[in-house]
Amino acid sequence: MMQVLGPLGLLETKFRRFDGELALREGAEISGYASLFGATDQGGDVVQRGAYGGSLSKLAAQGRGVKMLWQHDPAQPIGVWDDVREDGRGLFVKGRLLLEVRAAREAHVLLKAGAIDGLSIGYRTLRAEKAAGQRLLHEIELWEVSLVTFPMLPEARVQTSASDEVDVTAADEADLARTLAETFREARELLA
Numbered sequence: 725m726m727q728v729l730g731p732l733g734l735l736e737t738k739f740r741r742f743d744g745e746l747a748l749r750e751g752a753e754i755s756g757y758a759s760l761f762g763a764t765d766q767g768g769d770v771v772q773r774g775a776y777g778g779s780l781s782k783l784a785a786q787g788r789g790v791k792m793l794w795q796h797d798p799a800q801p802i803g804v805w806d807d808v809r810e811d812g813r814g815l816f817v818k819g820r821l822l823l824e825v826r827a828a829r830e831a832h833v834l835l836k837a838g839a840i841d842g843l844s845i846g847y848r849t850l851r852a853e854k855a856a857g858q859r860l861l862h863e864i865e866l867w868e869v870s871l872v873t874f875p876m877l878p879e880a881r882v883q884t885s886a887s888d889e890v891d892v893t894a895a896d897e898a899d900l901a902r903t904l905a906e907t908f909r910e911a912r913e914l915l916a
Contacts, residue, residue: 752803752821752832758843758869760814764858765876771861776810778850779866791868792819794827796846798868802828805869817843817869831871842875 761773783789790808794800805819821828834840851863 752823752828753818754803754821754835754871755807755816755818756843757814758817758845761812763814767859767876768857769859769861771814771864773812774810775861775864776815776866778863779847780808780810783866790817790866792821793846793868793870794831795872796844796868796870800827801825802831802871808866808869815845815866815869835871840871840873842872844870844872844875846870 759771759776761771761775764770780790790805791798791801792803792805794802802825803819803821805817807816807818809816821832823829823832831840845864845866846868848865848867849861849863850865852859852861854860
């Protein structure tokens with residue numbers, strides 16, 4: 725985790741590698757999970773389910789979005805996130821690199837070559853607690869999701885595709901099955 729003093733106070737950044745849901749498509753569209761719920765990162769932080777909900781709702785009400793930056797540099801926006809949402813697994817992002825921007829073209833080439841593979845969130849912690857040597861993040865004000873070199877969850881892996889279609893792997897199908905099972909379990913609990 726890195727902390728930087730920004731215009732609105734202390735900005736925290738959380739690095740995470742793209743996982744199996746990452747897709748790099750022709751035309752510079754990217755998608756993946758910027759954060760996974762319940763996963764302990766190298767800094768001992770664990771994002772809890774629902775931590776992003778308030779922030780995403782507030783941004784939507786204001787007609788604003790989460791910024792896409794290169795290596796957390798506010799002077800280097802490289803694209804737009806068209807879809808940023810929480811699901812049963814974590815914070816899913818989908819967007820486009822703007823290839824008219826020099827840094828975005830560089831990022832695109834590096835992604836295609838496998839030289840970079842990370843996502844990192846820039847945020848401010850609004851509510852957290854310490855438990856068993858970890859910091860449980862319950863509420864986060866999300867500012868940006870960056871493409872980065874060094875993510876905080878190094879065990880995640882990258883999947884890229886050079887075509888417009890994303891290859892569905894056995895890991896993708898297993899993740900979908902887990903997400904569906906979890907959704908049904910949560911629905912049963914709500915109905916009980």
